[in-house]
Amino acid sequence: MNTSIxxxxxxxxxxxxxxLKVSPRELTLALAEKFELPITETKLATCSVEILREAMDGDGGICQADxxxxKQAVRLLWGQGVSGSELPAREAYAEGDLPGSIRVACASNSxxxxxxHFGSCERFLIYQVSSSEARLIDLRPTLEADQAEDKNVARTALIADCDVLCVQSIGGPAAAKVIRANVHPVKVAVSAPARDSVRRLQAxxxxxxxxxxxVMGITPPSLEHISAALELEEEDA
Structure with a gap:
């Protein structure tokens, strides 16, 4: 696979x-003038008709498009109605939609x-998970992170807003970086639907x-009686 896309x-x-009746290579080169390499689905999602028109008609442009x-080409670049796409659709989410929820990243290749695996997966699937609902709120490709000097640091930055990371495997140095970012890594050895792991966490x-x-920032139920006793001792002191 081309490492730039x-x-x-x-x-x-x-x-x-x-x-647009042009070759994929021609369109890729035209888009590369507008987006820094590597080209990812996240970058294509920011494309507009104006950006595409400039890429097609500007210096080195490849055709005059209707x-x-x-408009239809932009929708395809966004992933709308793309037959054969392997990616699931994002679900709408705004901060505060799911009170008491946690954010979970799952390492995925397909x-x-x-x-x-943390160091080689193609993207992270990002879920917002409450006790009653789970939404796939983002898909974050790792290709750009792999151009960084320290790809483990760059990959960690991609999931730094998450609470839990589910992976098939992760090396010790990478795990240390993830933990320092306050993300808890969980190994799931067997390949399976990401929502299976999400449902287990949800339960x-x-x-x-x-x-x-x-991770949730609460006192574990098994320790609540100890916590309560300590609070009483402090009051009596």
Missing amino acids: TREAALRIGLAALE PANL GELLDG SLTNPPPWLAR
Whole structure:
């Protein structure tokens, strides 16, 4: 695979190129003038008709495209109606939508599977998880992070807003960086749908084990009586 473009981005560009009646290589080179390499689906999602028109018609432009074709090509670059796309759709989320929720990152190479290693997965699937609901709120490709001098630091930055990281494996030095970012790594050895792991975490939110209670910033239920006793001792002191 071309290391300057994700597989999903390549699929979208290929379909958009068909719409514009140009070659995928020509469209990729034109887009590379507007977006820093590597080209990812996240960057393509920021494309607009104006950006695409400039790429097509500016210096080194490759054709004069009809406005309707440009609009449809932009939708394809966004991933709308892309037949054969392996990526699941994001679900709407605004901060505060799910009170008491945690954010979970799952390392993935394909579809909505948890089948990736921290240092080599193609993207992180990001879920917002409460005791009653779980939403896939973001998909974060790792290709750009892998251009960094320290890719483990860059990959950690991608999930730094999360509370839990689910991976098939993670090395010691990488795990240390993740933990320092206040993200709790969880190993899931067997490839499986990411939502299976999300559901297991979800089921634990109402009665969390000590490690998950710490992630949630609450006192573990098993320690509540000890905490209460300590509070009483402080009051009596």
